[in-house]
Amino acid sequence: MKVVELRNVYKIYRTEYYEVRALDGISMDVEDGEFVVIMGPSGSGKSTLLNLIGCLDKPSEGEVLINGVETSNLNDNQLTELRRDTIGFIFQTYNLILTLTALENVELPMIFRGLGREEREERAKELLRSVGLEKEMNRKPNEMSGGQQQRVAIARALANNPKILLCDEPTGNLDTKSGEQVMEIIRHQNEELGVTVILVTHDPSLAKYADRVIRLRDGKIESVEHVS
Amino acid sequence: MFLELAKRNLQRAKVRSLLAVVGILIGVMAVSAIGIFGESLKAAVAQNFEEVANELIVSPNFQEGYKYLEEKDINRIKKLPNVAEAIAIKSDSLLIETKKKKSYTVVYAMDEKDVEEMFEAEKGSIRLKSSCVVGKRLAEFAEIRVNSKITIGGREFRVAAILEDTGARFDINPNSAVILSPEDFEKVSDVGYTLLIVKADSLEKVDDVKNEIEEKINSRDEKVVVFDLKIILEGIDEAFSQINIFLMAIASVSLLVAGVSILNIMLMSTIERTKEIGIMRAIGAYRSTILKIFLMEALILGLIGSGIGSVLSVVGGYLIDLAILQDASYVFQLSTLLYITLGFCVGVFVSVVSGLYPAWKASRLEPIEALRYE
Numbered sequence: 290m291k292v293v294e295l296r297n298v299y300k301i302y303r304t305e306y307y308e309v310r311a312l313d314g315i316s317m318d319v320e321d322g323e324f325v326v327i328m329g330p331s332g333s334g335k336s337t338l339l340n341l342i343g344c345l346d347k348p349s350e351g352e353v354l355i356n357g358v359e360t361s362n363l364n365d366n367q368l369t370e371l372r373r374d375t376i377g378f379i380f381q382t383y384n385l386i387l388t389l390t391a392l393e394n395v396e397l398p399m400i401f402r403g404l405g406r407e408e409r410e411e412r413a414k415e416l417l418r419s420v421g422l423e424k425e426m427n428r429k430p431n432e433m434s435g436g437q438q439q440r441v442a443i444a445r446a447l448a449n450n451p452k453i454l455l456c457d458e459p460t461g462n463l464d465t466k467s468g469e470q471v472m473e474i475i476r477h478q479n480e481e482l483g484v485t486v487i488l489v490t491h492d493p494s495l496a497k498y499a500d501r502v503i504r505l506r507d508g509k510i511e512s513v514e515h516v517s
Numbered sequence: 518m519f520l521e522l523a524k525r526n527l528q529r530a531k532v533r534s535l536l537a538v539v540g541i542l543i544g545v546m547a548v549s550a551i552g553i554f555g556e557s558l559k560a561a562v563a564q565n566f567e568e569v570a571n572e573l574i575v576s577p578n579f580q581e582g583y584k585y586l587e588e589k590d591i592n593r594i595k596k597l598p599n600v601a602e603a604i605a606i607k608s609d610s611l612l613i614e615t616k617k618k619k620s621y622t623v624v625y626a627m628d629e630k631d632v633e634e635m636f637e638a639e640k641g642s643i644r645l646k647s648s649c650v651v652g653k654r655l656a657e658f659a660e661i662r663v664n665s666k667i668t669i670g671g672r673e674f675r676v677a678a679i680l681e682d683t684g685a686r687f688d689i690n691p692n693s694a695v696i697l698s699p700e701d702f703e704k705v706s707d708v709g710y711t712l713l714i715v716k717a718d719s720l721e722k723v724d725d726v727k728n729e730i731e732e733k734i735n736s737r738d739e740k741v742v743v744f745d746l747k748i749i750l751e752g753i754d755e756a757f758s759q760i761n762i763f764l765m766a767i768a769s770v771s772l773l774v775a776g777v778s779i780l781n782i783m784l785m786s787t788i789e790r791t792k793e794i795g796i797m798r799a800i801g802a803y804r805s806t807i808l809k810i811f812l813m814e815a816l817i818l819g820l821i822g823s824g825i826g827s828v829l830s831v832v833g834g835y836l837i838d839l840a841i842l843q844d845a846s847y848v849f850q851l852s853t854l855l856y857i858t859l860g861f862c863v864g865v866f867v868s869v870v871s872g873l874y875p876a877w878k879a880s881r882l883e884p885i886e887a888l889r890y891e
Contacts (some may be wrong), residue, residue, distance in 0.1 A: 335753065340885055343799070344886040345799055345884045345888065365803075365804060366803055366804075367796070369801060369802070369804075370801070371755060372800070372801055373800065373801025376802070377799065378799055382886075384792070384795075384796045384799075384888070385796075386522075386793055386796060386797070387793075388522070389522070389524040389525070389528060393521075397797070397800060398800045400519075401748075401802050401803075401806060436780050449801070499886040500875050
């Protein structure tokens with residue numbers, strides 16, 4: 290079953306003086322439970338692609354289908370619900386709320402979903418334990434290392450049991466060891482729990498986690514490589 | 518949790534939040550304290566008028582051809598329910614002669630006990646048996662002293678007392694007049710009763726008494742005109758209410774300034790937290806949720822500022838009353854509570870309204886634009 294479908298997608302940024310084609314007619318599918326790594330040099334359109342799949346941005350042309358639903362037909366609230374219930378985001382810069390503790394950060398997507406205090410607290414604790422942060426639950430982001438913050442971000446991304454995990458350079462700001470820890474957690478989610486992972490990176494060493502590696506250049510798919 | 522989030526955001530910029538609270542606090546305090554003072558002023562002025570406010574003045578209806586009040590009507594009025602007292606007065610303009618001056622002056626005919634009750638003697642003592650009392654201004658003008666003799670309408674009378682200046686009155690004004698007993702008055706003038714001062718049992722009964730007089734005396738002909746001094750009290754009340762509204766409008770400018778400062782602070786906060794808004798939108802916050810969080814911050818600022826402002830407005834009202842009216846007892850009346858509530862509500866309202874635009878602006882941010890913001 291296809292969880293992500295892109296049909297001839299363009300993302301064009303126009304100004305008075307120039308036009309940039311960040312995505313130039315991309316068509317691709319991602320199967321349920323697949324681990325896809327998207328690679329390419331800076332400016333190749335990787336992050337733009339991820340933002341479109343994550344319903345954070347809209348294409349200039351073409352269709353983006355998530356779970357078979359054409360996203361351009363959805364209103365803002367429906368897109369918000371799709372992001373909340375189906376998609377989990379992991380960003381390079383963690384993007385945690387600095388005034389909240391690790392536990393509260395993980396609880397946040399569940400609050401937006403309307404879960405009761407007890408239920409969400411229990412689940413947030415369980416998720417933080419699963420990423421090895423049982424002792425750091427009550428710490429605020431600036432009291433934690435980069436690796437720990439990224440693990441909090443993963444726990445947050447998994448809070449509402451998403452079908453798709455979108456990772457934008459998740460190890461970009463981490464040292465090798467922390468990077469490996471983070472990748473192991475993501476791999477575990479994919480292999481053991483069947484979460485579809487779409488990961489954007491510069492780092493060729495991450496290709497080993499993928500079922501498929503898609504290389505982008507100048508907004509176009511340059512190559513698709515299936516990894517056995 | 519949203520409340521917690523709003524609280525923490527406010528704590529993040531403590532000085533800024535504190536300044537916003539101080540702004541609201543001053544505004545609320547100004548509005549409420551001035552409201553309290555205005556109400557106190559009104560109460561103080563009204564109190565001075567209260568002793569005459571239950572009076573009704575009955576005079577003959579000249580327009581219908583009645584020059585004097587009839588004695589039987591006066592007696593009927595005296596017997597009406599809720600009438601505590603009725604003082605019938607005759608008055609005429611008569612020639613007064615002293616050693617040095619000669620002039621036409623108003624002369625009243627009143628019972629001695631009524632004169633004693635209504636006026637105070639500055640010099641001498643009030644006695645009307647074969648003597649008269651003279652108003653202060655007339656005494657000064659005609660150089661009249663106690664025990665000096667004056668001729669009224671061709672008859673000589675001894676001056677028993679000179680009255681204190683009564684100031685402005687609405688019933689009779691003896692400052693430039695002479696008062697004689699009814700018996701002596703009849704010797705110099707043949708006019709009838711020109712005025713009847715009726716005192717109702719209480720302020721609440723004034724209307725009843727007025728209606729009774731109209732009903733009993735004016736049933737066939739409009740023989741008398743009834744004027745109640747309560748109207749004056751109502752006029753004072755209305756005038757001071759208007760002054761109070763004007764003063765509060767001036768004070769509310771400070772509340773407006775406080776509102777603008779909240780607007781400014783919240784706008785700055787929106788810009789600073791653009792990325793945070795983007796994160797929340799990315800992980801599933803509706804636009805309305807963002808709106809709620811920001812409005813809650815404005816509400817918290819408003820509640821704290823207005824709360825402290827309300828408490829301080831009592832102190833402010835007390836001090837203003839003490840300084841201007843030399844009496845702070847008026848602060849402790851029901852209307853004070855009304856102005857505190859009003860100040861509090863207006864303070865909270867201004868805060869929330871000021872927070873509306875920044876909150877709306879925050880909620881309209883596109884998630885991707887907000888996430889890119891550094």
